[in-house]
Amino acid sequence: MAFGGETENFMGISKSYPMIGGESAFNYAQNSGYQRGVIDATKNIIAEAITQKLDIKSPTTTFRIADFGCSTGPNTFIAMRNIVEAVELKYQSMQQGIAQTLEFQIYFNDHADNDFSILFKTLPFSPPYYSAGVPGSFHNRLFPKATLHLGHSSYSLQWLSKVPEEVQDKNSPASNKGEIYCTWTRKEVREAYYSQFKNDWTSFLDARAEELVEGGLMAIQLPGVPHGAVPSQTGAGMLLELLSSCLDDMAKRVIVMNNKFTIERMEFLSQPEKDLFDPILKSLHMRATDEGIIIDHFGTGIVDELFDLLTKELDENRHICENELRTDVDLFVLLKRKSSGR
């Protein structure tokens, strides 16, 4: 097996490579069942966070939610509906009056070349739930100051904003010669990716700190591996280990240093039921997320053959793959916007 569906993160992106849209059999909408599982697994955790941790000081008649890295749906719709329901429940138990007049504005963010067309045509919300699409990189500001009450990001923050420059420089000790992703074996490469990952998290957190109201929440889900798990010697395993180690560092240093958020919760999720390993589905899943990057590097000519080959390889290495998949977990981080005074 070459590498798994979660390794896109360390390939890096100097421009955006949206998930496959449209009505193709390879589209993200039909090939994101795993990500849907992650959303289901966090439903109760997010509901609990909203009940216990959401702490909006100033009264509002419009509750604003944003999904950062929404892709084309339908996963984003399910996540947003879960949040809306939890917020309504909270307000109903607090003050009858507010809940009755409360309206929601739900913002869907992704790169401008995301397939917003399919997202817009399948939007399931109607008044008092108002939808809007916000195109642009979530490493930059996307909303006016203190206008969001809750931010959500699922399976998006593992994408880097660009390939680190050192990695692209053939004369640098961090040059990633011959590799298509961040290998664990070379310290310089690892550190270059690590540093890019930290920078991207910092720019994300800085932007959200401005956009969220005091007491507002930011819920983040992304792939990782459990502490102490022995990473397999495959690319996927090593990348996941690196990601996990980065995330620990984020939580312990970067988020705290950022000084505008408190970490309210951070844990590993287990999807209640993992699908049985299916080489065809796994290959389709990977194509839905990674085709854009591959076409950009190698052209369109190889794509069909490449994924046919991957399916075959996955099938032939079924035993290894099944074991490896068991080491996958998903991380959940809940941040709360501090008062600006603190």
Next chain:
Amino acid sequence: MAFGGETENFMGISKSYPMIGGESAFNYAQNSGYQRGVIDATKNIIAEAITQKLDIKSPTTTFRIADFGCSTGPNTFIAMRNIVEAVELKYQSMQQGIAQTLEFQIYFNDHADNDFSILFKTLPFSPPYYSAGVPGSFHNRLFPKATLHLGHSSYSLQWLSKVPEEVQDKNSPASNKGEIYCTWTRKEVREAYYSQFKNDWTSFLDARAEELVEGGLMAIQLPGVPHGAVPSQTGAGMLLELLSSCLDDMAKRVIVMNNKFTIERMEFLSQPEKDLFDPILKSLHMRATDEGIIIDHFGTGIVDELFDLLTKELDENRHICENELRTDVDLFVLLKRKSSGR
């Protein structure tokens, strides 16, 4: 000449027919110079309205603007930039402090099958000007209560939400047998369209009245003919006369009856310099706006031939067309959201 580019309004739309997007030579972006002229002609009027009439009671750090029926750009970008500049100027002259921290949220509304992709990829705004796309019919609510400060709609409100049912019913006295638009000759047809037009305006005004803050403004531009002008015997002329008569009625009765707006200003615009009559451009212009409706009725097969023929007809009837075009004017209506108490 069969009918002019402004006659789309009375053909009615039971579903949406977006302006042509993409990079085709027939797209709206390249074939909406006339509409651009209307925006230029209202720049100073809107700036004056913002200076003199905009009257936001509660202080705000985010100023929210929406363009209803934005199409694909770039006209909408020019209109929004004009508004932003006027609002900044107003706040600068009022209180230095507010102007320095003021941020803008600019919403672009059109049907879900509008080409939002090209709109999003060409967005010219960056912080502190934040953009969002809002898909949906502007005959319904699109925003939470009292969240917009200024609404804008240029060359959009002449579109009807649907063909009146009586007109589609072959057994009704209002059946529009054999005609592709609302003819002036048959009273029942005229009244059916007229009634639909009033209903559509009422639903538009009701929705905007909820969405605008007290003292907020709604600026509307649309095609018409001057009072007292003798309508030519062509379809275009008659339709424009009907539109104008409807609009008068709206202003005098429907808007006032709606009771949530005051009419601050209502006048005819003259575009400072009209382009010379060009059969090819006129035909392209019409194709950019009307192709969707025509394809829906007649299929794609006839489109190229139809517009080639139209160009030829326009060229052969150049003298009639030139005279007729001189009777075109554009109407500007400025409404202000009343206090809910009044």
